[in-house]
Amino acid sequence: MRRTKAEAAETRCAVLTAAEQLFFEKGVANSTLDEIAAAAGVTRGAVYWHFASKSDLFLQLYNAAQLPRVDMSDAAGSGCEDTDPISAVETIALDWFGMLASDVQRQRLLTILLRTNFEHEFEPVLQEMDALSAEHTKNMERIFAKAEDKGQLSPLWTPAACSRAVHWQMKGICWEWLLFGRKFDLVILGGDSVRKLFATFRR
Amino acid sequence: MRRTKAEAAETRCAVLTAAEQLFFEKGVANSTLDEIAAAAGVTRGAVYWHFASKSDLFLQLYNAAQLPRVDMSDAAGSGCEDTDPISAVETIALDWFGMLASDVQRQRLLTILLRTNFEHEFEPVLQEMDALSAEHTKNMERIFAKAEDKGQLSPLWTPAACSRAVHWQMKGICWEWLLFGRKFDLVILGGDSVRKLFATFRR
DNA sequence: GGTTATATACGTGCCCGACTGTATGTAAAC
DNA sequence: GTTTACATACAGTCGGGCACGTATATAACC
Numbered sequence: 001m002r003r004t005k006a007e008a009a010e011t012r013c014a015v016l017t018a019a020e021q022l023f024f025e026k027g028v029a030n031s032t033l034d035e036i037a038a039a040a041g042v043t044r045g046a047v048y049w050h051f052a053s054k055s056d057l058f059l060q061l062y063n064a065a066q067l068p069r070v071d072m073s074d075a076a077g078s079g080c081e082d083t084d085p086i087s088a089v090e091t092i093a094l095d096w097f098g099m100l101a102s103d104v105q106r107q108r109l110l111t112i113l114l115r116t117n118f119e120h121e122f123e124p125v126l127q128e129m130d131a132l133s134a135e136h137t138k139n140m141e142r143i144f145a146k147a148e149d150k151g152q153l154s155p156l157w158t159p160a161a162c163s164r165a166v167h168w169q170m171k172g173i174c175w176e177w178l179l180f181g182r183k184f185d186l187v188i189l190g191g192d193s194v195r196k197l198f199a200t201f202r203r
Numbered sequence: 204m205r206r207t208k209a210e211a212a213e214t215r216c217a218v219l220t221a222a223e224q225l226f227f228e229k230g231v232a233n234s235t236l237d238e239i240a241a242a243a244g245v246t247r248g249a250v251y252w253h254f255a256s257k258s259d260l261f262l263q264l265y266n267a268a269q270l271p272r273v274d275m276s277d278a279a280g281s282g283c284e285d286t287d288p289i290s291a292v293e294t295i296a297l298d299w300f301g302m303l304a305s306d307v308q309r310q311r312l313l314t315i316l317l318r319t320n321f322e323h324e325f326e327p328v329l330q331e332m333d334a335l336s337a338e339h340t341k342n343m344e345r346i347f348a349k350a351e352d353k354g355q356l357s358p359l360w361t362p363a364a365c366s367r368a369v370h371w372q373m374k375g376i377c378w379e380w381l382l383f384g385r386k387f388d389l390v391i392l393g394g395d396s397v398r399k400l401f402a403t404f405r406r
Numbered sequence: 407g408g409t410t411a412t413a414t415a416c417g418t419g420c421c422c423g424a425c426t427g428t429a430t431g432t433a434a435a436c
Numbered sequence: 437g438t439t440t441a442c443a444t445a446c447a448g449t450c451g452g453g454c455a456c457g458t459a460t461a462t463a464a465c466c
Binding site: 025026027029030114115116117119126129130154156157161164165167168169170171172173175176179180181183189192193196197199200 | 228229230232233317318319320322329332333357359360364367368370371372373374375376378379382383384386392395396399400402403
């Protein structure tokens with residue numbers, strides 16, 4: 001029963017979704033291709049048609065849902081990066097919480113990635129994540145530097161310190177939320193904590 | 204060739220150490236009992252003598268190196284919890300960094316735990332970790348409340364908010380350090396960030 | 407203090423299920 | 437008719453659990 005191209009694409013997508021679900025629930029190593037295929041409503045033959053191996057499936061899963069590059073110039077769209085840089089970053093940070101809270105797929109992917117041992121074939125993924133992280137902090141630092149130039153930054157802080165503080169605060173919040181069962185309200189409690197932190201940045 | 208009790212204890216310890224090392228490097232699921240036994244200089248027979256199963260080995264590993272309960276009253280030993288509560292908590296936090304940075308075993312164990320899927324038989328471990336975490340934040344909040352009573356707390360913050368901020372900040376720092384190859388100096392950079400955060404707590 | 411009995415601390419080998427990869431079949435799409 | 441998109445069957449390996457063997461430590465007894 002050969003399927004049309006559209007149906008094949010559906011199948012491929014179903015396999016990816018099933019893999020994401022199972023990788024998230026049981027971990028990558030504890031999930032079998034049989035389970036994944038069954039969850040997708042196909043057999044292992046279909047999986048092997050679309051993906052070369054389990055590792056390939058993992059990598060395709062990572063590449064399919066590309067992590068957002070959180071372009072800081074988006075904040076320029078909100079129109080205040082030049083007049084109130086600190087608030088601009090704050091908005092981006094809070095928006096990120098909202099986005100993550102409403103995107104179950106991203107929650108699962110990030111959780112999987114956090115639990116991954118990046119050894120051997122998966123190392124490039126780790127490099128990418130590192131690069132992305134470095135880019136984010138660099139962009140943030142740049143905007144905080146603007147705030148400093150305008151005299152809006154508290155003398156207690158430096159742009160680099162602000163950037164690191166926000167970065168770590170958000171990672172702490174998001175990771176605990178993801179790794180330990182999302183037991184609190186990310187937007188409310190997490191947002192509150194971030195807002196309080198940003199308040200200390202302002203002169 | 205039966206060994207003495209002391210030798211047996213050594214063997215057991217060697218297996219635990221080898222397991223910790225391999226679980227850390229390759230993940231629990233990707234480490235075989237054969238590898239672990241070989242790394243410990245014994246065979247699987249020895250492993251099965253000391254441990255009922257692989258899961259049991261994991262649990263014994265967790266129980267062997269009990270997470271520190273970071274008794275906040277220890278800070279009373281430093282003598283300033285009552286006069287300068289904020290500094291007392293700050294000291295505990297910074298000490299924690301130093302302790303983690305110098306304890307490779309704890310680094311590995313925490314990394315393993317972070318990457319663990321706590322499903323089925325491992326759920327109680329998750330509960331324990333949660334309880335410990337809750338206890339820490341509660342103790343911190345209590346001390347910050349003392350600071351508030353003394354009028355030492357900035358009006359920007361509440362005891363609960365301080366506690367959460369410190370908690371998440373430290374988790375963000377430690378977890379990034381552990382999960383992504385310890386690429387920065389935990390005590391220097393992490394400590395600096397935490398100190399700056401504490402500075403904003405003070406009136 | 408020597409002998410003996412028993413528990414101990416493993417090593418070794420086997421079984422069994424599970425999982426991966428591949429080869430082949432097949433029916434429909436093109 | 438050929439290629440596609442799977443399903444099915446098969447081979448092979450790997451790893452965990454367990455039974456069993458075995459040599460020695462340890463204790464009990466004489």
